[in-house]
Amino acid sequence: MGRTMGFEPTTSGTTSLRSNQLSYVRHQKLIKSFIFILFRYTKYMQVSKRIFQLETETAFAVLAKANKLASKGMDIINLGIGQPDFKTPKNIQEAAIKAIKDGKHGYTPSNGLPELREAVSEKIFYDYGATISPENILITPGGKPVIFISTLILGGQGKEIIYPDPGFPIYRSMIKYSGATPIPLYLNEDDNFEINLDQLKNLITKKTSLIIINNPNNPTGSFMDVKKIDKIINILEEYPNLFILSDEIYSKIIFDNYKMPTLLKYKNLYNRLIVLDGWSKTYCMTGWRLGWSVWPNNLIDFANKFCVNNHSCPTSISQYAGIEAIKGPQDELYKIVNEFQKRKEYLYREINKLSKISCFNPGGAFYAFPNISKTGLSDKEFSDFALEKKGVALVPGTSFGDKAEKYVRISFANSLEKIEEAIKRISTI
Numbered sequence: 001m002g003r004t005m006g007f008e009p010t011t012s013g014t015t016s017l018r019s020n021q022l023s024y025v026r027h028q029k030l031i032k033s034f035i036f037i038l039f040r041y042t043k044y045m046q047v048s049k050r051i052f053q054l055e056t057e058t059a060f061a062v063l064a065k066a067n068k069l070a071s072k073g074m075d076i077i078n079l080g081i082g083q084p085d086f087k088t089p090k091n092i093q094e095a096a097i098k099a100i101k102d103g104k105h106g107y108t109p110s111n112g113l114p115e116l117r118e119a120v121s122e123k124i125f126y127d128y129g130a131t132i133s134p135e136n137i138l139i140t141p142g143g144k145p146v147i148f149i150s151t152l153i154l155g156g157q158g159k160e161i162i163y164p165d166p167g168f169p170i171y172r173s174m175i176k177y178s179g180a181t182p183i184p185l186y187l188n189e190d191d192n193f194e195i196n197l198d199q200l201k202n203l204i205t206k207k208t209s210l211i212i213i214n215n216p217n218n219p220t221g222s223f224m225d226v227k228k229i230d231k232i233i234n235i236l237e238e239y240p241n242l243f244i245l246s247d248e249i250y251s252k253i254i255f256d257n258y259k260m261p262t263l264l265k266y267k268n269l270y271n272r273l274i275v276l277d278g279w280s281k282t283y284c285m286t287g288w289r290l291g292w293s294v295w296p297n298n299l300i301d302f303a304n305k306f307c308v309n310n311h312s313c314p315t316s317i318s319q320y321a322g323i324e325a326i327k328g329p330q331d332e333l334y335k336i337v338n339e340f341q342k343r344k345e346y347l348y349r350e351i352n353k354l355s356k357i358s359c360f361n362p363g364g365a366f367y368a369f370p371n372i373s374k375t376g377l378s379d380k381e382f383s384d385f386a387l388e389k390k391g392v393a394l395v396p397g398t399s400f401g402d403k404a405e406k407y408v409r410i411s412f413a414n415s416l417e418k419i420e421e422a423i424k425r426i427s428t429i
């Protein structure tokens, strides 16, 4: 006799048999959940409840899986990871070596070296004509801590934080961790993945403490020009208590001769504007962990306290390299952006020739977000198949938001030849 013993029909026939079986299955599920909760409770008894709110970045998991397959001898083309495939320019490398040799090995001020903050302030003025005091600039180990710090300062129970979806996964993770409610601002293909103004108006409530804007956007590659940004700011001006985090980490990678419409242009926002930028993407310095941000007077001291508590200061060597990156020659950066432009054009043209995959035209960053729904596969099935059977690493759309199951993210931080080969391979899916 099988496990259904005791649930055999008596006289009431198949209906009763089915309902008994269903009740058995439910019973089993309940027991399993109870055991799971008990196990989790005893295993993590001392752990803060908040820690279960933290999510992660699937792109790193895709990279690990791709590397594992590559180590087994599979020919992998990596279009998964969000970092430029170029080396940090030589002059920046040399500035770091010099800093080491000159003995610049100690702690620096927690908000960053004064000469680096001065250099960032000058750069902001040079690039955007905006005057920002070095006192309002914070240097952090990468741009990511700015998301962490701003959500912890402005989040918490009872607050709502609006964030782009699909978007950088750390936004939702950190909002949840802060205790605030994450409110997704859905970006749709029909709107070219730009912010939908009506939706934005509808989402803001009395509880909204912060809105996160990311332009150019990861993962879609969408770019909102100055006209669009003006319209968004017009709406935000109606809510003077609402803080804004403008994530501009891809500010220097913009296509088709458009200019970066930084929010630093809007002086009337300065008492509630945080701008995140950094060296990672612009100067191919992801591993150096160096970011800059601009903070309003009323938050900068809190933000700096987080730095003291968390990491003391960014790496001294990286900061000296950062000064050279900003003040030294910029020709490498222009070459890199040109190369991304070529790849974007190629990818956009060639993907749209495929019968089952279509792609919107990216305006910035180094991502494309093709629609794969006609293949009949979900984003995860498509990515798994692409990696395991075709050797092409991509990131499923739902890694960036629950509704993105029709999409995958392609990072074109790989050579044109590799991109060409990757498209050939996925064209047969």
Ligand code: PLP
Binding pocket: 082, 141, 142, 143, 144, 145, 168, 214, 218, 247, 249, 278, 279, 280, 281, 286, 290, 291
């Ligand atoms: N913001 C966005 C939209 C990103 O895509 C990333 C990195 O991928 C970051 C912030 C964090 O950048 P960093 O590596 O400087 O911490």
